[in-house]
Amino acid sequence: MHTFVEAAGYITSPFSGYVYPNETVLPWGVLIVIYPYITGLVAGAFIVSSLYHTFRMEHFKPVARLALLSALSFLCFAPVALLSHLGHPERAFEAIWTAHWTSAFAAFAYIAGFYGILLVLEIWFAFRVDIVAMAQTAKGGMGRIYRLLTLGSDDVSERALAVDHNWTKVLAAIGIASAAGLHGYVGFVFGSLKSREWWSSDLMPIIFILSAIVSGVAVLTLIYVVSSKLRKTAIDENCVKGLARVLWAFLIVTLVIEALEYAEMLYRRIEGVEMVKQLIVGPISVGIAIQVAFSVVPFVILTVLLARNVRGRALIGWMSFCSVLLMSAVLAMRWNVVIGGQELSKTAKGLITFTPPVWGREGVVWALSLLGGTFVLLWGMTRLLPPWEPVQMSE
Amino acid sequence: MSKCKQIKDPAGRRGFITLLAQMCAGTAVCSSVATAALEGGTDAAKPTPAKPEYPAAGPVANYDWTKHRWAFGVDASRCIGCLRCVEACKVENKVPFNAQDFRTWVERYVYLEGEAEPRVDSQSDPVNIAAGDSPQDYRFSNRYRDQKVKKAFFVPKLCNHCENPPCVQVCPVGATYKTPDGVVLIDDKYCIGCRYCVQACPYGARYFNEETQTTDKCTWCYHRITKGLKPVCVEVCPVNARIFGDLNDPASDISVFIRTHRVTVLKAWTGNGPHVFYNGIEGEVS
Numbered sequence: 001m002h003t004f005v006e007a008a009g010y011i012t013s014p015f016s017g018y019v020y021p022n023e024t025v026l027p028w029g030v031l032i033v034i035y036p037y038i039t040g041l042v043a044g045a046f047i048v049s050s051l052y053h054t055f056r057m058e059h060f061k062p063v064a065r066l067a068l069l070s071a072l073s074f075l076c077f078a079p080v081a082l083l084s085h086l087g088h089p090e091r092a093f094e095a096i097w098t099a100h101w102t103s104a105f106a107a108f109a110y111i112a113g114f115y116g117i118l119l120v121l122e123i124w125f126a127f128r129v130d131i132v133a134m135a136q137t138a139k140g141g142m143g144r145i146y147r148l149l150t151l152g153s154d155d156v157s158e159r160a161l162a163v164d165h166n167w168t169k170v171l172a173a174i175g176i177a178s179a180a181g182l183h184g185y186v187g188f189v190f191g192s193l194k195s196r197e198w199w200s201s202d203l204m205p206i207i208f209i210l211s212a213i214v215s216g217v218a219v220l221t222l223i224y225v226v227s228s229k230l231r232k233t234a235i236d237e238n239c240v241k242g243l244a245r246v247l248w249a250f251l252i253v254t255l256v257i258e259a260l261e262y263a264e265m266l267y268r269r270i271e272g273v274e275m276v277k278q279l280i281v282g283p284i285s286v287g288i289a290i291q292v293a294f295s296v297v298p299f300v301i302l303t304v305l306l307a308r309n310v311r312g313r314a315l316i317g318w319m320s321f322c323s324v325l326l327m328s329a330v331l332a333m334r335w336n337v338v339i340g341g342q343e344l345s346k347t348a349k350g351l352i353t354f355t356p357p358v359w360g361r362e363g364v365v366w367a368l369s370l371l372g373g374t375f376v377l378l379w380g381m382t383r384l385l386p387p388w389e390p391v392q393m394s395e
Numbered sequence: 396m397s398k399c400k401q402i403k404d405p406a407g408r409r410g411f412i413t414l415l416a417q418m419c420a421g422t423a424v425c426s427s428v429a430t431a432a433l434e435g436g437t438d439a440a441k442p443t444p445a446k447p448e449y450p451a452a453g454p455v456a457n458y459d460w461t462k463h464r465w466a467f468g469v470d471a472s473r474c475i476g477c478l479r480c481v482e483a484c485k486v487e488n489k490v491p492f493n494a495q496d497f498r499t500w501v502e503r504y505v506y507l508e509g510e511a512e513p514r515v516d517s518q519s520d521p522v523n524i525a526a527g528d529s530p531q532d533y534r535f536s537n538r539y540r541d542q543k544v545k546k547a548f549f550v551p552k553l554c555n556h557c558e559n560p561p562c563v564q565v566c567p568v569g570a571t572y573k574t575p576d577g578v579v580l581i582d583d584k585y586c587i588g589c590r591y592c593v594q595a596c597p598y599g600a601r602y603f604n605e606e607t608q609t610t611d612k613c614t615w616c617y618h619r620i621t622k623g624l625k626p627v628c629v630e631v632c633p634v635n636a637r638i639f640g641d642l643n644d645p646a647s648d649i650s651v652f653i654r655t656h657r658v659t660v661l662k663a664w665t666g667n668g669p670h671v672f673y674n675g676i677e678g679e680v681s
Contacts, residue, residue, distance in 0.1 A: 012495050018502075020552075020599025021519035024495045027590035027603055087588015087608030094568040094587060105567035105591050194665055195561065195597035346599050347681060349515060 013343075017275070017350030026342045026354050028085070029362040034370055035081040036186045036208065037334045038074050041374075043179040043209065044216010045071040046119070048246065050179075053126070053172035059238040063224050065387035068123050070223055071216075073378040075116055081370050082108070084361055104189045111185055115178045122171040124151075125164045127385045132156050145384075183212040190337060197272055197348065198279070198341040203261045210254040215330035217247050218323035223378070225320050231388070237311055240319050247322070248302045255295055258333075272348025283353045284340040287332045294329035298322035455621040463576040465615060465670075467553065467626075468638030468652040472675030474549040476501055478518055478533040480628035480637060487616060487627040494519045494530035496602040498613040499553040499628055503535055504680065508543040513679055550673070550680050551637060553628070554579065554600040554613035555661065558668025562592035562601065571610070577642075577670060578617055583609040597662050598669075615639065 012024040049067035052060035083089045099106035124131075132154045135146035153160075184205040190196075191204025221243045228235045265276060280288055301322050305315060343352045357363045382388075484499045485492055497519075504513045516523060518533040526536030539547075556579050563571050563579060570585040571592055586609035593601045593610055601612040616626035620639070624630070629637040640647030645654075649672075652658070658672040662681055673680070 018515035018517075021495055021497050021500050021517050022593075022599045022602040024519070025603065027593040082589075085589070087590075087603065088586065091568070091585070091587040094585065098568055100566055100569035102564045103567040103591065104565065105589060108567075189591075193561075193565075193595055195595050342594075346597055347515075 013352045013354045015350055015352045018347050019345035019350035019352055020347060023345055023352060028338060028342060030356045030364055030367040031081045031085040031362060033334045033338045034367045035078060037331055038078045038081060039186050040183055040212030041216050041219050042071045042074040043183040043212040045220045046175055046179045047213050048217055048220055050172040050176045053168045059242040062236045062239045062389045063220055065126050066224060067220050068126055069381045069387055070220060070378055072119050072123060073374050073381055075119060076377055077370055077374045079112060104192060107185060111182050115182050118171055118175055118178055122168060122175060125168045128164055129156050180209050183209045195346055196341045197270060198344045201261060203257060207257055207261060210250055210257060211330050211333055213250045214254055215327055217243055218326040221319055221323040225316060235316055237315060240316055244302055244305055244319055248306060251299050275344055275348055275351060279340060279344045279351055282351055283343045284336045287336040290332035291329050291336055294325040298325045458621040460574055460576045464642040465577050465620060466642045466649045467615060467671045468649050469551050469671060470636050470674045471548050471550050473634045474551055474636035475634055476503060476535050476549040479631045480551060481518060481533050483627045483631040492531045494524055502550045502552060504548055504550060505539055505544055506546040508545050548675060550676055553671060555598055555669030555671045559666060561595040561667060565591045565595040578615055580614055580617060581610055583607055586610055597665050
């Protein structure tokens with residue numbers, strides 16, 4: 001490995017082989033790793049909510065409204081990651097007012113905006129009864145806020161609730177397509193670029209959607225378990241079991257598609273395949289190891305949990321463990337795609353090794369703060385709109 | 396911010412001034428030749444009819460951008476790797492004087508005896524940087540002095556100003572665009588700095604300018620060519636390895652170059668339709 005040493009003026013990434021001179025500064029850093037990761041959590045959490053609201057899978061009721069709030073808090077932070085990355089964030093709205101429609105990026109504001117409106121509407125219908133109740137009981141400032149949130153609609157008759165229910169159902173159905181669209185689009189941002197061998201793939205949007213759902217279900221499981229522990233309330237086993245089933249199903253498809261992607265790339269012996277192999281065993285070897293190990297191990301555990309019908313604390317403990325591993329695996333996958341793609345030179349003759357800075361706008365601390373911020377916002381939302389459901393006793 | 400430091404570096408400034416003086420002298424000589432060539436070409440020019448989608452009056456006064464189709468040629472068999480073009484470009488276009496931001500650069504392909512694959516480097520290779528006094532002192536070190544070289548050549552690189560530019564396709568705000576005369580430009584007052592175009596360019600021709608926080612790349616010196624001058628890299632090349640001109644003019648340097656050489660383009664498989672035509676390179680060059 002060579003480095004430009006200090007003479008270069010500021011830190012550039014070490015490289016081996018031949019890379020274009022302009023490539024030694026990676027255009028996209030950790031913020032663009034975090035951006036698809038957070039967007040993926042939105043999609044995954046929303047899907048679980050829709051399983052209850054649209055398909056009436058009753059065992060997801062305890063997490064259905066929590067999933068909606070989680071999705072919204074993640075969605076609030078996804079654009080922040082993008083904005084932080086821009087050289088001129090003050091010009092970001094140009095992508096809306098004067099969008100250049102051949103660009104995948106131009107669609108982000110519209111897709112995310114549409115999805116945001118959908119999500120807020122869905123949340124309003126899902127929480128309307130509670131909002132009306134709190135508007136009548138809460139005093140002072142909070143009372144005023146809740147009265148404002150009712151939007152003047154305090155009818156909680158059966159007929160009105162049936163209308164609410166229908167709206168929730170329809171919005172959730174549209175939301176499934178939007179969630180898939182939102183994340184499929186993120187995959188398209190990468191997959192549609194022919195300039196980078198590591199990204200250019202028709203399977204990229206599919207892989208992004210599937211892995212998004214895996215990470216979203218995993219984070220929702222963790223949020224549910226941790227929030228229940230903090231609130232000292234019982235955890236609904238049927239719900240956790242249901243989440244395990246969803247996780248297992250999406251995980252196996254994700255694993256197969258990802259394996260096919262790698263197999264096809266290597267089997268086709270694309271130009272620069274030797275560099276691709278060196279990338280896998282070189283700059284992103286740790287990322288690949290995490291992605292594979294933290295996907296396969298949870299898959300085995302989940303299979304055992306479901307096959308042996310494990311229940312009780314063991315089920316919850318192992319599910320939480322699997323969720324942590326899977327969230328790490330998907331984060332590693334985002335790193336491997338975003339950073340790995342740029343570490344493989346466009347010359348197909350060299351590799352770059354990227355180490356993110358700790359501080360600064362493109363630093364790890366800021367990226368982690370954004371991730372942490374989503375949970376702080378979620379905490380705030382649950383204070384305003386408590387999503388908790390009374391525990392259904394399992395059979 | 397560290398790039399600013401680089402530019403303010405006293406040694407760099409001295410280099411600037413020296414280079415500027417050299418360029419002024421060079422330009423005075425070359426521009427008379429260039430102007431003569433251009434004037435000769437204008438007589439023979441057969442301008443294509445204006446495309447209706449573009450107004451004849453472009454952004455530059457007294458210049459009709461519908462009357463030209465610019466293109467660039469590189470005769471690698473002539474390039475001696477002196478890197479005057481790289482330095483001149485940095486000065487002319489205010490490109491940060493460092494080792495990782497370039498509008499144009501030069502690659503060296505060396506085929507050693509007993510090796511199947513060529514060894515490739517550019518002026519930004521650490522060994523080449525170490526051979527100079529500073530990263531601004533662009534040069535190729537004589538590192539193959541003691542080895543048996545089968546074949547070697549230099550390849551100047553720059554933006555290919557593609558017919559179907561992927562960078563233009565992916566720009567979310569349309570800050571980068573293709574002009575009717577075939578040049579791909581960037582509006583740095585409009586660029587949001589997302590760097591998607593940097594990713595989309597298969598040639599590594601774009602870089603992110605830390606000072607302006609926008610993307611930058613070769614414009615074929617649009618400020619010069621619209622005044623009848625040649626790009627500065629063409630102007631300073633001592634061996635005529637860089638050729639520039641108007642494809643609408645059959646007598647222009649580029650038309651003659653394409654007509655009289657077996658030319659090729661880089662990464663033709665992309666379908667981008669690059670408009671930098673190369674002579675004297677091997678298939679490995681990408």
